[in-house]
Amino acid sequence: xxxxxxxxxxxxxxxxxxxxxxxxxxxxxxxxxxxxxxxxxxxxxxxxxxxxxxxxxxxxxxxxxxxxxxxxxxxxxxxxxxxxxxxxxxxxxxxxxxxxxxxxxxxxxxxxxxxxxxxxxxxxxxxxxxxxxxxxxxxxxxxxxxxxxxxxxxxxxxxxxxxxxxxxxxxxxxxxxxxxxxxxxxxxxxxxxxxxxxxxxxxxxxxxxxxxxxxxxxxxxxxxxxxxxxxxxxxxxxxxxxxxxxxxxxxxxxxxxxxxxxxxxxxxxxxxxxxxxxxxxxxxxxxxxxxxxxxxxxxxxxxxxxxxxxxxxxxxxxxxxxxxxxxxxxxxxxxxxxxxxxxxxxxxxxxxxxxxxxxxxxxxxxxxxxxxxxxxxxxxxxxxxxxxxxxxxxxxxxx
Numbered sequence: 001x002x003x004x005x006x007x008x009x010x011x012x013x014x015x016x017x018x019x020x021x022x023x024x025x026x027x028x029x030x031x032x033x034x035x036x037x038x039x040x041x042x043x044x045x046x047x048x049x050x051x052x053x054x055x056x057x058x059x060x061x062x063x064x065x066x067x068x069x070x071x072x073x074x075x076x077x078x079x080x081x082x083x084x085x086x087x088x089x090x091x092x093x094x095x096x097x098x099x100x101x102x103x104x105x106x107x108x109x110x111x112x113x114x115x116x117x118x119x120x121x122x123x124x125x126x127x128x129x130x131x132x133x134x135x136x137x138x139x140x141x142x143x144x145x146x147x148x149x150x151x152x153x154x155x156x157x158x159x160x161x162x163x164x165x166x167x168x169x170x171x172x173x174x175x176x177x178x179x180x181x182x183x184x185x186x187x188x189x190x191x192x193x194x195x196x197x198x199x200x201x202x203x204x205x206x207x208x209x210x211x212x213x214x215x216x217x218x219x220x221x222x223x224x225x226x227x228x229x230x231x232x233x234x235x236x237x238x239x240x241x242x243x244x245x246x247x248x249x250x251x252x253x254x255x256x257x258x259x260x261x262x263x264x265x266x267x268x269x270x271x272x273x274x275x276x277x278x279x280x281x282x283x284x285x286x287x288x289x290x291x292x293x294x295x296x297x298x299x300x301x302x303x304x305x306x307x308x309x310x311x312x313x314x315x316x317x318x319x320x321x322x323x324x325x326x327x328x329x330x331x332x333x334x335x336x337x338x339x340x341x342x343x344x345x346x347x348x349x350x351x352x353x354x355x356x357x358x359x360x361x362x363x364x365x366x367x368x369x370x371x372x373x374x375x376x377x378x379x380x381x382x383x384x385x386x387x388x389x390x391x392x393x394x395x396x397x398x399x
Contacts, residue, residue: 072157
């Protein structure tokens with residue numbers, strides 16, 4: 001029997017995990033805030049603001065802004081905040097454009113889901129999915145000018161009202177969500193392409209309570225209206241990236257790298273690896289793992305539960321294959337009741353089996369000399385292997 005050749009891997013270094021952590025951002029109640037380039041929902045349009053907040057036990061007994069945008073004028077700003085009575089308030093300027101919720105409903109020292117909804121001139125507050133207040137906001141008419149969305153601080157023209165504690169999962173919608181929408185969506189991350197979602201800040205940056213110098217951008221996952229961190233120390237347990245809210249991740253976009261091989265952490269999904277240098281999809285690179293054939297930066301688009309998210313770009317400086325070609329690949333035994341290849345260059349290759357009419361009947365990932373035992377009828381089939389942008393086809397007789 002011919003000896004089966006194994007893939008030779010250049011073993012340099014250990015596994016490295018490139019993680020996107022489930023974090024939040026701690027505001028020190030002094031001068032920390034995030035300034036985004038998002039103009040907000042304007043005019044009289046319905047809107048919804050959502051966030052998870054962790055009010056510091058040492059928070060001052062004052063108004064504490066969660067988010068704000070617009071002008072400091074009657075009906076023209078959108079201040080969503082925890083008030084001095086530890087309820088929620090929305091201030092749009094003017095005595096008839098301000099409403100507050102029940103007092104004493106925002107506890108210190110624990111995570112709380114909060115939401116504000118403007119629906120056809122009426123405002124509603126929700127805490128952990130429960131409606132806790134409502135009021136008339138018929139004079140709200142936000143101009144297109146003014147300060148872009150701020151997180152953790154009021155717009156100019158009044159007291160700073162800087163937040164004290166941690167903010168996470170800020171979502172801005174141009175629709176009025178229902179109570180059921182808020183309840184069902186609050187326990188997990190959501191898809192950035194959700195209908196009506198126009199700004200989404202997950203806060204999953206940095207390393208919790210570690211040195212994060214230079215990690216001063218808060219990405220917007222919907223339209224790229226990113227935020228810039230202002231005045232944060234980015235070190236330690238305050239004024240820094242810290243552990244986030246108890247929400248479930250929708251898609252795990254972590255990537256590990258081992259000897260030049262990249263592996264997505266999210267299992268059971270669909271994958272498309274991306275060359276970050278060209279921002280183009282890599283032909284045939286649709287497995288959970290990918291072995292680059294040249295050094296550079298790579299990412300992966302992961303599709304799960306109907307949603308697609310892209311990982312961070314990862315630099316690969318060590319190649320994992322001594323030979324990245326399918327030229328020497330052949331079927332080990334043909335005809336046979338199983339499918340096995342002999343080669344020196346099979347690593348995370350995509351294997352597709354077609355019937356003679358060209359219909360795809362099996363699609364899987366193949367590693368090294370793995371044995372495939374397809375549950376298909378005996379007969380003649382076409383088999384295609386794809387790896388790192390190259391492919392090779394075979395005729396195979398299933399016994």
